[in-house]
Amino acid sequence: MxxxxxxxxxxxxxxxxxxxxxxxxxxxxxxxxxxxxxxxxxxxxxxxxxxxxxxxxxxxxxxxxxxxxxxxxxxxxxxxxxxxxxxxxxxxxxxxxxxxxxxxxxxxxxxxxxxxxxxxxxxxxxxxxxxxxxxxxxxxxxxxxxxPLTFLTAYRMLKTQARMSQGDIVFIHGAGGGVSSAAIQIAKYFSGTVIATTSNQEKMRKAKDIGADFVINYKETPNYDKYVYEKLTNKQGVDIVIDSIGKATFQTSLRLLRLGGRLIIPGSTTGPLAEIDIRHIFWKHLEIKGSSMGNQNEFREVMDLIFKGYLDxxxxxxxxxxxxxxxxxxxxxxxxxxxxxxxxx
Ligand SMILES: [Zn+2]
Known part of the structure; x- marks a missing residue:
C-alpha cells in the first residue's frame, strides 16, 4: 500500500x-x-x-x-x-x-x-x-x-475539565488552531461568551464567523488582559481560559481569570517552563487542569453534535x-x- x-x-x-x-x-x-x-x-x-x-x-x-x-x-x-x-x-x-x-x-x-x-x-x-x-x-x-482529534480534545477541555455552563465567559488564546476553532464552537454551543485572540485580520474575521463574540489582535493590543478585565468583563475577569501557548501566556492567563476561574492547558507550544505568581491561585481559588484527547463517551457525544449539525x-x-x-x-x-x-x- x-x-x-x-x-x-x-x-x-x-x-x-x-x-x-x-x-x-x-x-x-x-x-x-x-x-x-x-x-x-x-x-x-x-x-x-x-x-x-x-x-x-x-x-x-x-x-x-x-x-x-x-x-x-x-x-x-x-x-x-x-x-x-x-x-x-x-x-x-x-x-x-x-x-x-x-x-x-x-x-x-x-x-x-x-x-x-x-x-x-x-x-x-x-x-x-x-x-x-x-x-x-x-x-x-x-x-x-x-x-475527531480536535473536537474530542476541545470537548473534554470545556465539558469535563472546565465544567463549562451557560453564561460562562471563555477566553481562548490563538483562535486559528484546530483545537481552538473547535473550542470556540463548543463554547458557543454551551451558551457561553467567547473571547479569542489571534494575530491577523483574516483570522479575526474567521473566528467571528464561527461564533467568537470578541476577537483581539494580540499584536495590536499587547495588554489585552487589562482590556478584557476593564472593557469586556466589567472588572470581573473570565471564567475559563484555554491556554495551549504555555510559557509566553501563562502569567497572562492567570491574570485573566476571575474568582473561581479554571485554567485548562492542552499544550505549551512556546515552551514548558513558566513563572507563576502563586498568589493568583489562592486568592482567586483558581483551578489549573491539564487536558489531552478524551474518552470514548466524550468522543461519541461530540461526534453526535457534529452529525446533528450543531458543530461544524x-x-x-x-x-x-x-x-x-x-x-x-x-x-x-x-x-x-x-x-x-x-x-x-
Ligand atoms: Zn486500559
Missing amino acids: KAAFIKEHGNIEKLIVGALNAPKIAANEVLIETKYAALNHIDLFLINGWPGLNLKMPHVLGSDGSGIIKEVGSEVTNFQEGDRVSVNPGTSCGKCHMCLSGKQVFCKDFSIMGEYGWGTFAQYFKVPEVNVLKLPSSFTLDKAAAA PIIDKTFDFDDIVKAENYLNEGKQFGKVLVKFP
Whole structure:
C-alpha cells in the first residue's frame, strides 16, 4: 500500500511517500481503506522525535482518518465491509480498571493513532472496533477525518475539565488552531461568551464567523488582559481560559481569570517552563487542569453534535496525498484556520 512514513527523525523532509505492506488486523479490529486523513501538530513532533522516543521504523504517521471498512476481525459485531466510518484516534488496553470505568485517557497504555502504532497516512489503517463510528449517510468523509482529534480534545477541555455552563465567559488564546476553532464552537454551543485572540485580520474575521463574540489582535493590543478585565468583563475577569501557548501566556492567563476561574492547558507550544505568581491561585481559588484527547463517551457525544449539525469542523485546505510533505510544511507555517487534510484517490 502507499503510505507516508519516516525511517529516521529529523525535519519534515524525512517524511517519505512510498510502499509498505498493509497492516494485518486482530480479531477485535477493522481494516479501513482511507479516504481522507487530517494533519495534526503531533505529526511534526513525531517527525522531529523527542528524547526517549523509540519508534520501530519505518513508522507510518497520521492521527485522524476516515474511510470505508475493507475487512473486519472475527470478533467484530457492529460493522461490515463497505461501512463509511470515522475513528476515535485515542486507543487504550480496553481491559484495565480505567478502561472499564470509561476513563480511557487514564489507561497506562493510552496512545494516539500514529504515535506508537501505525497511523492514518496510508491507503489502509487498522483500529479496534470500539474506536469506530458509522457515519450518517449525508455526512461527508472529509469532515469525518477533520473532526475527531480536535473536537474530542476541545470537548473534554470545556465539558469535563472546565465544567463549562451557560453564561460562562471563555477566553481562548490563538483562535486559528484546530483545537481552538473547535473550542470556540463548543463554547458557543454551551451558551457561553467567547473571547479569542489571534494575530491577523483574516483570522479575526474567521473566528467571528464561527461564533467568537470578541476577537483581539494580540499584536495590536499587547495588554489585552487589562482590556478584557476593564472593557469586556466589567472588572470581573473570565471564567475559563484555554491556554495551549504555555510559557509566553501563562502569567497572562492567570491574570485573566476571575474568582473561581479554571485554567485548562492542552499544550505549551512556546515552551514548558513558566513563572507563576502563586498568589493568583489562592486568592482567586483558581483551578489549573491539564487536558489531552478524551474518552470514548466524550468522543461519541461530540461526534453526535457534529452529525446533528450543531458543530461544524472547519477545513482550511485539502492536499493530494502525494503532496503530504507540502501539507506538513503548510501546517508548520501556522497560516491555516481549521484543519489541513490529505485526500486519497
Ligand atoms: Zn486500559
